[in-house]
Amino acid sequence: MSEREIVSCFVSKLQHFLNLTIQEQEILAVFEKSELILKRGDVLFQEGSDAEDLFVVKSGWMYSLRYTEDGKRQIMQIRHPGDLCGMHDLMLRKRSHTLVALESCVVCPFPRSALMDLARTAPRVAMLISAIGTLDQAVLFDLLQAIARSSARDRVLHLLLQLIHRLGISNVKLGSTIRLPMNQTLIGDLLGLSNVSVSKSIGLLEQEGIIRRSGGSVTVLDCEKAGNSIGYTNRYADMEITWLR
Amino acid sequence: MSEREIVSCFVSKLQHFLNLTIQEQEILAVFEKSELILKRGDVLFQEGSDAEDLFVVKSGWMYSLRYTEDGKRQIMQIRHPGDLCGMHDLMLRKRSHTLVALESCVVCPFPRSALMDLARTAPRVAMLISAIGTLDQAVLFDLLQAIARSSARDRVLHLLLQLIHRLGISNVKLGSTIRLPMNQTLIGDLLGLSNVSVSKSIGLLEQEGIIRRSGGSVTVLDCEKAGNSIGYTNRYADMEITWLR
DNA sequence: CGCATAATTGATGGTTATCAAGACCAGTGG
DNA sequence: CCACTGGTCTTGATAACCATCAATTATGCG
Numbered sequence A, B: 001m002s003e004r005e006i007v008s009c010f011v012s013k014l015q016h017f018l019n020l021t022i023q024e025q026e027i028l029a030v031f032e033k034s035e036l037i038l039k040r041g042d043v044l045f046q047e048g049s050d051a052e053d054l055f056v057v058k059s060g061w062m063y064s065l066r067y068t069e070d071g072k073r074q075i076m077q078i079r080h081p082g083d084l085c086g087m088h089d090l091m092l093r094k095r096s097h098t099l100v101a102l103e104s105c106v107v108c109p110f111p112r113s114a115l116m117d118l119a120r121t122a123p124r125v126a127m128l129i130s131a132i133g134t135l136d137q138a139v140l141f142d143l144l145q146a147i148a149r150s151s152a153r154d155r156v157l158h159l160l161l162q163l164i165h166r167l168g169i170s171n172v173k174l175g176s177t178i179r180l181p182m183n184q185t186l187i188g189d190l191l192g193l194s195n196v197s198v199s200k201s202i203g204l205l206e207q208e209g210i211i212r213r214s215g216g217s218v219t220v221l222d223c224e225k226a227g228n229s230i231g232y233t234n235r236y237a238d239m240e241i242t243w244l245r
Numbered sequence C: 001c002g003c004a005t006a007a008t009t010g011a012t013g014g015t016t017a018t019c020a021a022g023a024c025c026a027g028t029g030g
Numbered sequence D: 001c002c003a004c005t006g007g008t009c010t011t012g013a014t015a016a017c018c019a020t021c022a023a024t025t026a027t028g029c030g
Helices: A009-017 A022-032 A113-121 A123-149 A152-170 A184-191 A195-207 A223-229 B009-017 B022-032 B113-121 B123-149 B152-170 B184-191 B195-207 B223-229
Strands: A036-038 A043-045 A054-059 A062-067 A073-079 A098-101 A105-110 A177-179 A211-214 A217-220 B036-038 B043-045 B054-059 B062-067 B073-079 B098-101 B105-110 B177-179 B211-214 B217-220
Touching: A009 A022, A009 A054, A009 A123, A009 A152, A022 A054, A022 A105, A022 A113, A022 A123, A062 A184, A073 A184, A073 B123, A113 A123, A113 B123, A123 A152, A123 B073, A123 B113, A123 B123, A152 A177, A152 A184, A152 A195, A152 A217, A152 A223, A184 A195, A195 A211, B009 B022, B009 B054, B009 B123, B009 B152, B022 B054, B022 B105, B022 B113, B022 B123, B062 B184, B073 B184, B113 B123, B123 B152, B152 B177, B152 B184, B152 B195, B152 B217, B152 B223, B184 B195, B195 B211
Parallel strands: none
Antiparallel strands: A036 A105, A043 A098, A054 A105, A062 A073, A062 A098, A177 A217, A211 A217, B036 B105, B043 B098, B054 B105, B062 B073, B062 B098, B177 B217, B211 B217
């Protein structure tokens, strides 16, 4: 296997931040030993069940969610190929959330203890994974801020930009058009809005000439300008990991 | 130094989850070699500046915040003694947020590279710190859900419960009364509310007999019942870290 | 005591939830 | 080919909740 060859989208995502040695790549193979195939709507694990394995998403989009007392649901995170799922429950006995396939997916389960093994055999990679977790957290704060402080229209635009930039790190030549396999109710449950508000916001953004829709895809015509207009910053753009040696 | 002796609140917080060896405790001493003293309102670092050191909070409360385009501010996190600050910017070149002292504080700066050293010399502790980060994230999601989906009253109650339970892990015999060195504008900026709404919500909760105020302190009279009524779960209550060996 | 900061209270208006009805679409079976 | 179905999206009307503004009271500190 040549050093250039990309073995998986997990390794590929990590490589985006750091050049991994062949040895490190081999160690990471453990995380994708077995595969699970899911179809749209399948539940990988349920809130309240025993927290056990973690998962690497190999293909397809997934989302994590939680239900409130009064039956409303809150979507917490959209997970893409190369992402790690179940990390929020690393220290918990029970799952704090449910994980569902948004479309056909392939995921790779592995035990939590594998992380500890990784920390011993490849500390640099283990720290990188932790650091990516903190990056996710920074991105999450951006969304929290948008939800707490901005209008329905701005929230929707914020989400679109986040998705475009997140997908950009796996697929550099993606541009500003993405496939959007989420319905408006789901988007609403992610942004703390009703499906009606989402519909109206998307309609407004299209009318303003900021986005364009066709089929299941969305384009943000000028990400730079759109981002500036709502105070959005692309967290994936300006990395510093020289301390990871 | 006997094994029982607690050298710092950082070590003490980690000990709450895991029994550290003397050797591990000695390695952790690096993180608290130097001290910085801050007074109320002092800015430890500013959003947009170069991200460098991380910090352990030794005493006092701090908070991280961010300003929006239109001048509003969003408080992101309250940090207590034993917490690590600056972790969100671990991979970033520039600070994604500002960190301010809520009252008189003592903090200990250390370079990011110290984390990498820790990963090599004490992988178990490094993983514990990462895992605490994921726990913080789960707690953050709880708050996100509250902000996105619940009323002003419920958001305020949610925050109070989170503070009580967070402080409980450092100080077991704390009970359900806490000192609250935050003004209502700050609470509002944390919960996506105006100071007026915070005032009204607190008034309502007091009137309903759910909380009681005296001086700068607040008591939640029946945390169990109050939590159930708003679908709150104490994430710090049900841990599982046997995989951390 | 006097000043600055913080909390409270009431009035008004804007944003979004909620409800309800209709349009559109893809897939299904007669 | 066409009705039927379920899901999704759109549109309009109403109402609830909270932001905002402004005035007043309370608190804390020199």
